[in-house]
Amino acid sequence: MATRQDTAGPQATLRTITYRLSTASPKSLPQVAAQVAGLLWSCKELLSSSSTAKQGSAAATTVHRFRTYLSTLLQDRTIEGRWAAVVLVKATIEAGGLEVLSKSNGWVKNLLGILKRPDPPTTRILATINLIRIFMLTWDHSNLVRETTTPALPGFVATCLSNANHQRCSSAELHTTLEAFATLLPRHPTIFRTNETQIRALLTRILSSGSINVSESHYSAEHQDVARRVLVLLHHCSPKQGAGAKWDETLKATITATHATCDRVFRSVVENWQSSSGVQPSVNANVLLQGEAQMEVDDAAGLHGWTGIFAGSERLISLLGILEADMETETSGVVTVRVGAVLDLVSRILNLRIPSAKHGSATLNHQVSKDERDALYVNLPSVHVAAIALVQSLLQRFGKAATSTVQTLLGEVTWLFATESTELDVRTGIYSVTSNILELQGSSLTKDDVIDIESIIKKCCEDLLPIGQHGSTQILMVNAGDIGTQQANTASSHATRHAKLDVAAKALLRNCFAKLYPPHIPGRLRTLMERTAVLTQDKEALVSCVLNPAVSSNRSKVQPSLLPLLAQQHANAAEVEAILRPRMPVVRTGRKQADEDELEEDKYEADDHAEEDVTVIDDNAEADAQGGADQQAIEPTADLLAALVQQDAAADSEDLYSVSPQIIAKTRQEEAVVLGITSEKRRAEEFPTETGAQKRAKTNAVEEGSPGHGEVQATTISEHPPSSFVTAPEPSQQVVAETKTVSSTAVTNTVDMGSDDSDFEMPPLTMEQDTEDEDDEGEE
Structure with missing residues (x-):
């Protein structure tokens, strides 16, 4: 009993195809072949796998049975059987790839035999297409070219020439033969060289239409187009x-x-x-x-x-x-x-x-x-x-x-x-040539040149907007007052539109907007061009018109734009989105990534300095009381210093777009607070009015009141406003000087905090000369 995977897999599908073909009657083979040809693509993995991988397995047996049946069907006695075989061989080669192609020599010989048979033209056409595809697939593999293409191509060319010169050759078969020559000749010129004379004679007969020597045959324009290409390619031989x-x-x-x-x-x-x-x-x-x-x-x-x-x-x-x-x-x-x-x-x-x-x-x-x-x-x-x-x-x-x-x-x-200009084909050709000329040199045309081609542009607009029977373009108003949704009524004198003419006219209109210098275009012509672009709802023309606006001689007059109509008619177009909402990437200075490490280092250094500055060793109760009072005055300063260090480091790492007036104002306020605290210390040093005992007594009185830390800090700042003679140094010098001052004060309080005879004096934070020695001498 077959498993579920085997039933639904490629192997089961290929077995089903083989069984369906073998049990069908000869007359029904064309219909059956058309049905099962599409199923062969689902067997792609099975057909394209190497023979060594399938050796000795059930898959190898299934593939061998299918290939054998196709070879037999190619030699079938009935026309229907050979036609079905040609169709299935093409589908098998496309699905099997290189594995099937390497074993297709027998099929190539059978296909060449079918070309020599008096089969219907459709069978010979399919056989020719099959052989062309096989030869093209071998081009990437030199061994296959040597084994398959080189031996079979001379016979293929000779057979095709014989069929083309025969009376039974149909128009489609001749066209297929010429296309085969145009495809294969550049890659195999030496093989075609032996048949160059016969090929040139065939092409001469096709191109000599209407001659006095060739009157029994008629060749279409498609035949002559392909024959010209083959004639040009014969120089490869x-x-x-x-x-x-x-x-x-x-x-x-x-x-x-x-x-x-x-x-x-x-x-x-x-x-x-x-x-x-x-x-x-x-x-x-x-x-x-x-x-x-x-x-x-x-x-x-x-x-x-x-x-x-x-x-x-x-x-x-x-x-x-x-x-x-x-x-x-x-x-x-x-x-x-x-x-x-x-x-x-x-x-x-x-x-x-x-x-x-x-x-x-x-x-x-x-x-x-x-x-x-x-x-x-x-x-x-x-x-x-x-x-x-x-x-x-x-x-x-x-x-x-x-x-x-x-x-x-x-x-x-x-x-x-x-x-x-009345000839339709002439207008189409002139539109195309004029469009090419504008693409090459439209921007360098003078105003006189633009006036010369004005008649061509006007006729181009008329062809895109046919004129009605009453001399005016009939407009179908979808929504009253909504110009963007107007559509030209097709009921006009030009009921049947020429596809090539429309393509050429639209290309010319777009290039007129994009390539011509706007001041050189007359005002009436520009109005007609814009009107045509709007009413035909040509997206490319409208985009070119918006990107190249009209220029007026009067600079004070603003020219109207078609951008609202473009946005209304083609709201989902990517070009319209780019025009309406252009987006630019953020411009960076390139310093942010490089300054991130410096910012982190400065942050850690500021934290270390703050910890050292606020560390106080308690020796006794009086030192604790005195140190507590001093610590309350130092901690706000240390916090502000640390904040300033971090702010300076962050300011260095900011890009051009991150600086704002709010940050600068905040930094200046913090600097003012630091200067105020420093001024208080300076004033206390210059006017000492209390002895050590009085300070201790005052400290005890403060402890009895038990004020909070925040109250002491607020009172200190409000009672002693900043001194007017304090000079603020540069930001970098200010941070270093203030850090040293606070650190020295903390160490002095730790070592000699309870001594009344201490001669320690806090150094000033200003850049002025020290005048305390002169004052002492004057007192003495």
């Missing part, structure tokens, strides 16, 4: 460290082919452009104007010829896409980018614009028909979108290194926006 030179050669050939295509597509107008990189016409003008616009032979990039303005425009877009892929695709080594040649090509394309009544039109070439010129104007916005995407990739790749080109690009983009 160059032998003997020639990848960088091959990349530069491909870039130069693509630029040359693009200029040649522009010569034929733009022949209906006279271009107002002069090359800055020495580009010459690719064909004689007389030959260029003959017949229909076409390219009869393959161009410099290796693409096939084309015929007609529409096919030429598609080829121009495809070539610009290859240049964009050159900028975006990573390379394994250092390459040289011809930035000047690329910008020269972009300038040529952007200088040709659609004619308008306000901005006029380009010079027409009357040797070309009007129909061809109209076809050019129809396709020109799409070409401009591709050129703008190339500019954006260039700015993103080089960043601050491309700041020297920003001013020229900004002028071209502004001029293009004036003529083609």
